[in-house]
Amino acid sequence: MKAPTTDRGRLLLVLAAVAAVTAFTATVPLLRDWFDLRVYHGAVDTWVHHGGRLYDYRVPGTTYGFTYPPFAAVAMLPMALFDLRTAIAVGVLLNLAALAVVVRLLTGRAWRRHGWYGCALGACALALFEPLRDTFSFGQVNLLLLALVLVDAWLLATGRERRAGVGIGLAAAVKLTPALFIGLLLVARRWRAAAVATVVALAATGFAAVVAPDASRFYWTDALWDTTRVGRLDYVSNQSLQGILARLGEPDRAVWAVAVALTLGVWAVRGRRAVVAGDWAAAFALTGLTACLVSPITWVHHLVWLLPSFAVLVRSGHPRIAGALYAVLCTSVVWLWFDDASGIDGFLGSNIYTWITLGLLLWLPVGQSRAAGPSRDRSARAIDPAPSPAAPRMAQVSSQSGPSSSGAAAAATGTASGPGRGLARSASREPTGSTRPAAPNPQSSSRRASS
Numbered sequence: 001m002k003a004p005t006t007d008r009g010r011l012l013l014v015l016a017a018v019a020a021v022t023a024f025t026a027t028v029p030l031l032r033d034w035f036d037l038r039v040y041h042g043a044v045d046t047w048v049h050h051g052g053r054l055y056d057y058r059v060p061g062t063t064y065g066f067t068y069p070p071f072a073a074v075a076m077l078p079m080a081l082f083d084l085r086t087a088i089a090v091g092v093l094l095n096l097a098a099l100a101v102v103v104r105l106l107t108g109r110a111w112r113r114h115g116w117y118g119c120a121l122g123a124c125a126l127a128l129f130e131p132l133r134d135t136f137s138f139g140q141v142n143l144l145l146l147a148l149v150l151v152d153a154w155l156l157a158t159g160r161e162r163r164a165g166v167g168i169g170l171a172a173a174v175k176l177t178p179a180l181f182i183g184l185l186l187v188a189r190r191w192r193a194a195a196v197a198t199v200v201a202l203a204a205t206g207f208a209a210v211v212a213p214d215a216s217r218f219y220w221t222d223a224l225w226d227t228t229r230v231g232r233l234d235y236v237s238n239q240s241l242q243g244i245l246a247r248l249g250e251p252d253r254a255v256w257a258v259a260v261a262l263t264l265g266v267w268a269v270r271g272r273r274a275v276v277a278g279d280w281a282a283a284f285a286l287t288g289l290t291a292c293l294v295s296p297i298t299w300v301h302h303l304v305w306l307l308p309s310f311a312v313l314v315r316s317g318h319p320r321i322a323g324a325l326y327a328v329l330c331t332s333v334v335w336l337w338f339d340d341a342s343g344i345d346g347f348l349g350s351n352i353y354t355w356i357t358l359g360l361l362l363w364l365p366v367g368q369s370r371a372a373g374p375s376r377d378r379s380a381r382a383i384d385p386a387p388s389p390a391a392p393r394m395a396q397v398s399s400q401s402g403p404s405s406s407g408a409a410a411a412a413t414g415t416a417s418g419p420g421r422g423l424a425r426s427a428s429r430e431p432t433g434s435t436r437p438a439a440p441n442p443q444s445s446s447r448r449a450s451s
Contacts, residue, residue, distance in 0.1 A: 037139020134301035169200025240298035277367030316365035
């Protein structure tokens, strides 16, 4: 099938795509009823206006409350000024802004070449990506943290290392998982950036301890170690190594520790190789993949950290593979095993997002930027230029290199399928780690369900 060549044909195709996406999001995905944002708002409101303790709050009718470090609550204090509806609107706008930053950093300026037609089709693709659908409809913070981390990736990749580390530090203070990016800086021997990230994370944590000493004391001595506050490890939305083991009925923590150690070993080797090659985009992508695998709980909406990997695949000349994997992550297929993940089909199907994450960790191309870098148009680069302060001079030369450079730039940076924005349908009243019995058909039912 040939792509339309007239504006009328393109408009008709875009309208058809919008209709298809609307039909899909009206029937397949589940609306999460802003559950996580209701947790944030309720906890902060109770803490500020009613004298309650931050970590004692529970969403009415559930056992779920605030689970992030105290600095996250301090950063969310402005929520106390709004009612829930206003907080939801602000949360959507912040996620949209973060999504724009993420797309810009992952694609460079390549998106401009596609005009309104390409951007409209890209927006349709964004609306399908399940981790981002859930991020929006839960009211989650993952997209904001990804944007913070990718800003540091861009600073490192463009020779602005002296300014790098603040985004990673803030992200690690809000949620512990991004602290692995400090590990990447250590593996890369970027001591200054690692020190900045560590100091920022500790300073933010210390500031929270001053503002909320009781909450800080309780979190670091009690709440952090209480896994029941988060949800069931065997819940199908938990797409981590621990989730696989839990669904297999393997309770031995030593097995999980060995799996984590092996995964971290692979990450350290491949991440170091990417950094040596000057491929910061791949290095950060690998770290995001690893964080999802080794975290005890990686809900589906946490998988927004896979987005940099798709950009790397497209840049390295594998758009079909990127498109196929992206399409799987749009299907909500893991929920077919919501009730029963036993058997071979359950082992393979209920963990399919984890298999994709693991496969990307093992086989994601690295070291592409140095080979392609000198022939690229600077205006079309993603976050993967040469690793040294000399990079801007090289880029200036490449921008004058003629037609061959523009072709290399398109191969290196353009991405037709990218991160997605969540659209959802009916209301679910349960949190990410639901412990309620499964609905008979959880992916199409309007009854309660969760990711």
